[in-house]
Amino acid sequence: MSKASNRAKLLSAVAMVALGTTVSACGSQSNTSSTQENTAGHATSMTLTIFTSKYTANPQAQEQFLNKLASQFEQKNPGIKIQFTYYDSASQENTTLQTSLATQQGPDIFDIGTTFVPTAYAMNGFHVLSKQDWDKIGGLQKFFPAQLKMSGPGSGHYIAVPWEMVPFGLVYNKKLFKEAGIQSPPQTWTEFVKDAQKLTNPAKNQWGTAIDPADSFDPWHVGWVLTKQFGGDFVSADLKRATLDSEAAVKGLTFWFDWVQKYKIASPNDMTNKGTDELRAFENGHAAMLVMQGTSLIPSLESSAVKDDYAFAPMPTIPYGMNALPQGGVPVQTFVSGNDFVIPKYVTGERYQAALKWIKFFTDVPQQNEMYNVYGQMPVNVNAYKNNPELNTPVIKAFVAAENHAYPIPFTPAWGNIEVVYGGVSNKIANAIATHSYHDGDISAALKAANQQAQSSLQQ
Template identity: 30%
Template sequence: MRTIRAAAAVTIVSALAAVTGCGGGSSSGGGSNESPKTLTYWASNQGPNIEADKKILTPELAKFQKDTGIKVKLEVVPWSDLLTRILAATTSGQGPDVLNIGNTWSASLQASGALLPWTKENFDAIGGEDRFVASAVGSAGAEGKDPSAVPLYSLAYALYYNKKMFADAGISKPPATWDELIADGQKIHQKDPDKWGLAAEGSNLSNNIHQAFVLGQQHGADFFDKSGKATYTSDGAVAAVKQYVDFMAKDKIIAPGNAEYAQNQSLTDFSKGKTAMVLWQAAASTFASQGMKPSDWGVAPVPVPSGTPGLGKQVNSMVAGINIAVFNNTKNVDGAKKFVKFMTSDDEQKILNKSFGAIPPVKAAQADPAFDAPDLKVLRDTLATSAAPLPQVANESQFETTVGTAIKSLWADAAAGKPVTTESVKAALTKAQQQMTQ
């Protein structure tokens, strides 16, 4: 998943505690005051596969080389490997000059000291911080500190639905509330027991916490207090996780097999007409790669209790996205900043975000009519009016692994027919919280 799709079995904070101030950096080029001839770039996988990303990025990197004389060595890294690769680079000192990170990792990596801080001087070198949407910059590091990265692609969650499956079940419009979504999902499953209302990915830890975070907002829970301490066992947090798992355990609109699904398997089921709805970020390119036509699916805001997305208890997405960062000890710092400036220029933002189905975090690029397409308009409006950033705390990555794993265990219970109760959810989250304090 974009941001946010890594489900690494390690945590940034513990792994980097002993290497504060370390970074990566290729051995090519000279020191920070020289013009480097080569940069190494780790790009996170944004498209349906790695080859698709290479096809999109290669001609753009050639433009940069033509303009600057700097060659960029590209490696597209799968989300399943990216966090582990970053941690290995920080401990070994052998890594890229520039890399993509999910914005949810920004504060954790910032706390390690591994990334170049984006001070006013550094932002001015790429055109100024005010070029970027404020919420995107706000998801690039802890409040009150210089961001650890620069926004590159902005994303949000939306509800994608299969138009034919809706029509066959006599459903005339997408659901706006969770009660409507449950009712629609049950109609679809009752009409054909081989089809299901909603898809999920029980083994995708990041996706688990993204959904829990949004539902937590709707229940008045943040999962962390203002000091950054985990509050996983609050009534709102427990209610949020139970509501999510109940889509399988109680409401019976998610297939039990989804408890074992990993990254992108829910999109495959949706594309094959096995499920009628999926909550996802910028899925259009993946649907197209799996044979769906744009007319086959529709998109709507993620449901909220009132039916009208907004702030507070009507938040319906995390502020998702990809940031571009520079390793702090790169020998190519000037060239790296030039590359960040190129990738976040107005023209490149239009090209890259169109290609990946994302929204530019650069304000001027958003004016392009291409971003008025129905699906992108939903994502853009969500980011502007009803999305909230995940807590920018140093141990956010542990939130992904501990709570994500707790929810995974609850999915397994639901799939096995075991009761999922308020007590069992609280017990799972209590265990996750205890792991945060060890």
């Protein structure tokens, strides 16, 4: 799971702040940023605090890496010290963010997930970056254009600076493909189903693909992409009307469950799958393809039985049974995903300028390349990919291609609740299939009920 996916767990709770819920601060909070002053009252040094999530897979490596970068930055910027504070739970992040904005003191820079930006923007507590601010960071042209589509509701209203991107793609087993006589990964969903059928052998517990409908958040990833390809969305363009019950949304979710029900390319036992179960099936050779997978899988794949047999490709874009996108359909291969820096409005003056300097430093090519070497996270700086052999591989090229076909989710603070209700539909349908109580029309009815909940969130 990407950090952006984990961050989605925070969305529903924090969205309530953006939608008008009163936030009460429990006691006072000392500002973790400090400025030392001499007797003349002039600032001689300051400490910037950056609030970021703990990399639980290897927190020691994270601290060493960030402390190393902090030391390099401090040498180049005398008088500015960098301090990191870490959170390891959504509730801790939620509490710190709410308290900081309510009391107007706290961290100088927040590291937030890309799909959280609409909620953060609605809270009206973060700086909108001016053209001069962007120039100090390195200019908008420094970043992959797709990532900027989630920096704010539109040009001139950006609050978030990307520092990492997490495009999603199709991972497949090259060995199983070769054994089945398949020369290349599918480019359309028709090819995907046909290839998956060739790769399926229930007697060997080998399936063309796998799904994880019991996961809390993964289902919307696939469902939203399929819905967009069919010409729909989860929310109307004016962000006023929920459209989870549209024909395109019903088609998208139906097609996903048809991998089990109709095409028999995924195991019936997948109805209780979560993301980790899906990954385990691929690593053990029980699933030949997985959709909507990111670079965060690579460390696990490298230590698995398929370490020499996996490859990535962009997601298919043409709906099943079609030769081209339908009217209104768009060639979505991934949603815009990653992580961003935002600066609270209570950070002003010299501290604000210092925060911009840190963001520029962190998103410059040397630091972006080092981040990839330590974490395997993809740089968002376009120049990081030039003349870098480690980022000039088939795997990375597949993700860069996907990034160039990344589309933003609807920019609404209600998105967190929409994710949750869509996940509830997926769970309900999976349970019906598992208990043999599924009927035609169940998906349409479940999405209609979910749409009413989504509409309530939009109206708050």
